[in-house]
Amino acid sequence: MTRDFTNFTTLMVQGCTSDAGKSVMVAGICRVLARRGVQVAPFKPQNMALNSAVTEDGGEIGRAQALQAQACYLPARTDFNPVLLKPSSDTGAQVIIHGQAIGAMQATEFHDYKKVAMNAVLQSHQRLQNTYSAIVVEGAGSPAEINLRNGDIANMGFAEAVDCPVVLIADIDRGGVFAHLVGTLALLSESEQARVVGFIINRFRGDVSILQPGLDWLEAKTNKPVLGVVPFLTNLYLDAEDAISSTQTEMADDGLADNMPLKVVVPVVSRISNHTDFDALRLNPSVDLQFVPINQTPPAADLIILPGSKSVISDLRSLKSNDWDAHLKRHLRYGGKLIGICGGYQMLGHTISDPSGVESDQPADHESGFGLLNIQTKLAPHKQLKQVQGQFINLGNAPARFQGYEIHCGTTTSDAEPMLQFENGETAGSISPDQLILGCYIHGLFDTPSACDALLNWAGAQHGNAVDLDVIREQQLNRLADCLEETLPATFWSKFAGSGNLRQDTA
Known part of the structure; x- marks a missing residue:
């Protein structure tokens, strides 16, 4: 069962796993919409990361949300990431609400604090709704983490609270993509399953026609559409949310690299x-x-x-x-x-x-x-x-x-x-x-x-x-947006409130 979200102002991107590509997908969707002239903003209810950025008004948010703001041609603001957790140990973290640290909490303390945190999340989302015609939301981790579902503010708990559709994304480069998607969907409640409007398979290498039998099976099994298969973009550079890349990204050197770097x-x-x-x-x-x-x-x-x-x-x-x-x-x-x-x-x-x-x-x-x-x-x-x-x-x-x-x-x-x-x-x-x-x-x-x-x-x-990082970010955001415009169907983009039919490059 899938609910009919004919048009919406808020869309949430959730992942089957951490590092499935949620941050990048939200940035890319935001850039496509912004280029079309849509007043769009990014949003992540709760982030846990040690990479952060300072907003113009002196608040602190996740680094990925600052990048997503750039994708929207916006300065970073604290409402884009109202709850930020910065781990200081395996069981404790500094808690940042609306850009300001309120203190350190152990995991059990924060679990009890979630009702207060959810109020902060909903306040920020409402302010964004009052300002922007479209909001693209990034989930955290996986919605199928059973131990975290009680009082959840980061995934389906938020989606249910604001009644928004959800796109589920999985990274095929990891392997087991069909198990990830079907298994995640199966662990959701009936109402949560209904708000999943489709799947995106991320980081595919090769000929998509070889994957087609699996896509047909997935759609028949779940009665959910596969919205797109996004190719693996070699050397895509965008700011990491938290994890350190183990390899050095190769950018064109125009023959300027030293023999002795x-x-x-x-x-x-x-x-x-x-x-x-x-x-x-x-x-x-x-x-x-x-x-x-x-x-x-x-x-x-x-x-x-x-x-x-x-x-x-x-x-x-x-x-x-x-x-x-x-x-x-x-x-x-x-x-x-x-x-x-x-x-x-x-x-x-x-x-x-x-x-x-x-x-x-x-x-x-x-x-x-x-x-x-x-x-x-x-x-x-x-x-x-x-x-x-x-x-x-x-x-x-x-x-x-x-x-x-x-x-x-x-x-x-x-x-x-x-x-x-x-x-x-x-x-x-x-x-x-x-x-x-x-x-x-x-x-x-x-x-x-x-x-x-x-x-x-x-x-x-x-x-x-x-290198000029701002120039590189712009190049990579536009490269990503071009890819998503080619990969995701026109019906996907037309459902966003305020979305135009024609691409309007503003950069």
Whole structure:
């Protein structure tokens, strides 16, 4: 049984599994609708991720929703992701409501808090409905996770509350796609099954005609249409919601790649946050970027970058127990360069204290840092969220412009030379006397081409050849939208409220 949703203002994309392609599918659908002139907005009721972004009004949302906002040609706003969970342990997370952290909760506590969280979700959705003619919603994980269904706000619980249709997506590249779709549908209630209006099979390689017998069987078995089979898009780059890619995406280098690319190593700490900071390096043909598990000896590198962390003291201790103190000192003795970003910046100093228990269960927790920068950090409950821009200073070359954002708890006092100057004249960050070590709180440090080139040149690159992430995102969003327009039927697009019949490119 399928309900007749003739037209709708809200459509929800749910996945059979995590990483089925929900975030990408929502971004692509949003871009198609936006190009057609539809006033469309993205929405994710609840996200659990350590990759986040700062909105213009100083709130925090999932990184994927910031990308989806760009797909709609909109600035990011907190209503696009009203509930964000940032894991700090296997059983606990910082809870962010409408862009602001309200505290840490264990999983059982948050389960009890879901009624309050659902009110926040419905408030945001209503505000979006009052402003936009179409809303494309991303689910979380799978709607068939039985243990999470009571009080669900992320999947069918939300869809039932707002009475919206659902498209179910499965990744055929994983294998078992028909079992995923039929099994997920079977585990839903009768009313939930009825609101599933069709399936999308994602990341297919090969001749679709070979798949056709399976599609016919699926439609006969479920009485649901297969809306489309989306091909595997090689080297599709879009910001990751949370997972780290194990391979370096290859972008065209136009013959500019160095014979000797700059070797960059990033240790993958347990609670690594905003690893999208390194996308501009991962996409750069002049850079060989490697994410390295902390229990492995890092390879020889020109540059090591300590990333952000949601549990700085815990991850610092893990790095120490895996000999990274010695690894970093050896790297510096050989003339290598070192950068710390956000939590990684804090780790480079003399001490990190957590008197209020912001990130630690232990009262007045305290840990010695690597002692490589003359700084000290004190964590505090209030989270600092802001977008920033300015220029580098004291790097030994002409000042380069940068822009980015800050997401951190606590303050750092520094007796070192600053490395940044904001537009208001304030300075920030630190640089060591020997110019081998930099540290600051700025995420997105490599995203601005001029800033990336300056940092790569400082690190020893023969040529910067920085990529422009905004340009790449636009290219990839349009590539994805072109694919979905060809793959999904015209009847799918016409059901959205406010949808036109003709493609109207606005970019």
